Amino acid sequence: MLKSILESADGVAVAAPSLLAGEWLLDGPSAERVGPFTRTVVSRARVAAPDDVARAARYARTGARTVARQAPATRARILERAAVLAGEHRDAFARLIALELGKPVKDGRAELDRVADTFTVCAAEARQIGGEVLPVAGWDRGVGNTALTYRAPAGVALAITPFNAPANLLAHKLGASFAAGNSTIVKAPPQAPAVSAALVALLLEAGAPLESVQLLHGGGEVGAQLCAAPEVAVISFTGSAETGAAVARAAGAKRLVLELGGNAATIVCSDADLADAAQVCARTGYSNSGQSCISVQRVYVDRGRFHEFVDLLTAEVGRLRVGDPLDPATDVGSMVDEQAAERVLTWATEAAGAGARITVGGTREGATLAPTVVADPPADASVVLREVFGALVTVLPFDEFDQVLDTCNASRFGLQAGLFTHDIGRILTAWRELEVGGLVVNGSSNFRLDHVPFGGVKDSGFGREAPRQMVEDYTVIKTLLLRGLSIWGEN
Known part of the structure; x- marks a missing residue:
C-alpha cells in the first residue's frame, strides 16, 4: 500500500484509502483535495461511512490486546525500521506534501528527517518502559508486604492530527x-489525507501488526464521534483552541493531550546581534508559509534599535524565493487554501489602515501570500491579538523589559517564545515570568527538538508532546500488592 500511495503517476489524483478493521478500503463516498498551488485535484480520500466509527472502536478494543502482548523490544525494532523507511521514502513523501499542502519540497524533506528522528526516539522510549518497587515498608501498615508498579498500555488511543506538519x-x-503498546485510531486532516495514509502504511510495512492502527477520513463530525466512543481511553489532538474545546466536550471523562494554537512572540533586546536575529526571524517566520503554531508572529524590538531591525528583516524577507513548492529552490510555497491567504491579507490591510506600515509583501496570488512584514501595528490589531497562522510577521517596539514581558503575557495563548539577548539576568527573568511552555534563547519562537518536551499553557493547551512524556500519557500505572510477602525487613 505504501508504494501505491507514494508512487502515483504525475497528473493522477492519489488514492487515499481508509484502514478499517484490518482492511484498506477505497470504495464508498469520497472527498477530493485540491492542491493549493496546482489548483487541481491531487488526492481523493475515502470518507468514513456512518457505521465506520463504531466498527473501528470495536476492532481497536479487541486489537489492543494483540499489541499489548508484544514485548517493548519488539515494538522498538518495528519503530526503528519505520525510521529507516522514512529516510528511504523521504523524497516521495516531500513531493506528496508539496502537492497536498503547497509546502516546499525542501521543507518536506526536513519534515521526513524529523519523522525518522521521532520514530527512533519513540523506539528508545519503548525500551525504557518499566515500573518501580514502592517503599511500602517505610510505614507500619506496610511492613510485611511488597508493592510494585508498571506502566501498562492505556488500550485504545485516538490521534487527531493537523495539516501543517502531517507526517511528523x-x-x-x-x-x-505504538511504543506504549496501544491500538491507535487516526483521524486524518482533510487537507492531507494521502500523506496520512502513507505514514500509516509505512508503520505497517515496518512490521506493526494490523491491529495496531486504523485510519479514518472525514470532517469534524467524524472526529466528534471518535472522541465520544467509550472504547477510546486517551485522545491526543493538535489544532485550534476552538476545536480543542469541542474535542474536550465530546470526549467527556477521558485522558486528553491538547496541543492548541499560538500567537508566538520573539523579543529582540538592545544587546542582540540584529543581523542574526533578522535572518532567523525571516527564515522561521515564513517556513511553511507561517502555518505553524510556534511560527514567528510578533517580534518586539528595543525601541532604540527598532527601525534598524525593521530594515534588516525587510531585506531578509525580500530575499526569500516564493514559488512552485516542487522546485527545490523555493523557500515559500502556498498556504493551505485561498481563504486562508485572503484572511491574512485582510488582517494586514486592516492594520495598515490603522497606521501600520507594510514594508514588504502585502499581495497574494491564489493561495500564495507574498511574505509580509507589518511594522508598528496598533496593539488591538488582529495581526497582534489573534493567531495569524500565515506568511506574516509583525514588528513592534518596546521600552522596558518588564513591560514587554507583560505585553507578551497579555495574549490568551502561551505556547513558546523566543528571546535574543546575552544578558543572563534577562534570560532567567523571562524563563520565570513568561507564561509559555517553552523559551528559546538566541533563537526565535519557531524552534523545536522532537525529543524535548513541547506544549503550552492557557489556550495553547495542556500536556507535552515529546515521546517520553507522550508514552506516559498513553500508559496507565498498574499496581501489584503482595500481602504477606516482603522483600523488606519485617521487624
Missing part, C-alpha cells in the same frame, strides 16, 4: 502510542 505530528502521536 502523526509520527509523534502514532509512534508514541
